[in-house]
Amino acid sequence: MARSGWKRFVKPAVKTGLAVLVLWYLYRHVTRTWHDLHEHGESIRVDPTWLAVGAGLYLAGLTACGVFYAKVMAASPGPVGPIVAVRAYLISHLGKYVPGKAMVVVMRVALTAPYGARPATAALAAFYETLAMMAAGALAAAVGFALGPAPVQLIPLGASAGLAVLLLGVVEPRVFPRVTKLMTMPFPNVGPDALPALSYRLLGAGLLLSLTGWVLLGLSQVAVVRAVAPAGLAPGLWPVVVAGVALATVAGFVVAVLPGGLGVREGVLMATLAPAVGEDTAVVSALALRLTWVAAEVVAGVALAAVRPALPAAAPLSPPEPPAPSPESIRA
DSSP: OOHHHHHHHHHHHHHHHHHHHHHHHHHHHHHHHOOOOOTTOOOOOOHHHOOOHHHHHHHHHHHHHHHHHHHHHHHHSSOOOOHHHHHHHHHGGGGGGSSSHOOOOOOOOHHGGGGTTOOOHHHHHHHHHHHHHHHHHHHHHHHHHSSSSSOOHHHHHHHHHHHHHHHHHTTTTTTTTHHHHHOOSSSSSSSSSOOOOOOOHHHHHHHHHHHHHHHHHHHHHHHHHHHTTTOOOGGHHHHEEEEHHHHHHHHHHOSSSSGGGHHHHHHHHHHHHHHHHHHHHHHHHHHHHHHHHHHHHHHOOOOOSSSSOOOOOOOOOOOOOOOOOHHHHHHH
C-alpha cells in the first residue's frame, strides 16, 4: 500500500515539474522575441486573410484524417455512416483541451453511439485512428526533414524516424489487438468481437489519408507564416515546415504534460522552424498557429454540433402472427 501511495505522489509531481519546465522554456522564448522586436523598433502585423487560409487548410487536413476514422468505423461491428463519423471526429477535437486524453474518446463515443455504433468499438477505433495518424505524422516529419535544404536537421530527422518505427509497430494489424488487451475502458462488451476488422489494406488507406492530412496541416503553417511575415516562405522550405509541424504535434501527443500538447508542440515547432524562417518569425508563427487552429476547431465544432444528422429509423415492428387455429375450429 505504501509503495502504491508513493507512486500516486511521484507521477503527478514529475508531470507537474515537466509542465513547469515546458512553460518556462516557452515563456523565455516569447519574452526574448518580444524584447528583440522592441529593440529593433519592429511590430507584429497580422494578415487575417492568410490566417483564414491557414484555418481552412487545417480543417481540410483534419477532415482527411476523419475520413480514415470513418473507414475504421465502417469496418467495425455496428458501423455508422461516413458523415456521422467525420462529424464526430471533428467535434471531438475540442475534447483534447480537457486534461487527459479521455474526453476525445468519450465525445466520439457519445456522438456515434446514437447512430448504432458500439461504445467499445467507437473507442477502439478512436485509439487506432489516432495512433495511425501519429505514425503517419512521424513518417511525414522524417521525409520532410530529409528533403529539406542542407544542412539536414539530423536530430529531428532521427527522432522522427524512431517515432515512426515505434508507432507503425503499434498499429500493425496483428499487434494492435494485443495492445488493446492492456487497455482499460469504462465501456461494456470490450472484447475481441468489439475490435474493428483491421487489415493491411485499411492501414495503408489510413496512412495515405493521414499523410495527406499532415501535408495540409503543414501548409496551414506556411499560410500562417505568410500572415505574420509578408515575404512568406520559398517553396523549397515547405517540406521542412511540414516536417516541423508534424514532429511538433506528435511530440505534443507523446509528451502530454499539458492538454492539447500545449507548450511541447510550440517549443518543438519553434526549434525546428527557426533555421528556415528565423527565430523571431518562428516564435510568432508558432503561437499564431496555435490560436488559428483553436479558433478553427471552435468554429467547426459549434457549426457541426448545430447540424445533427437524422437518427436512423427504428426497425418496424413485425405484425403479430395470427393465433393457431384450435381443433374445434378446424372440425367446424
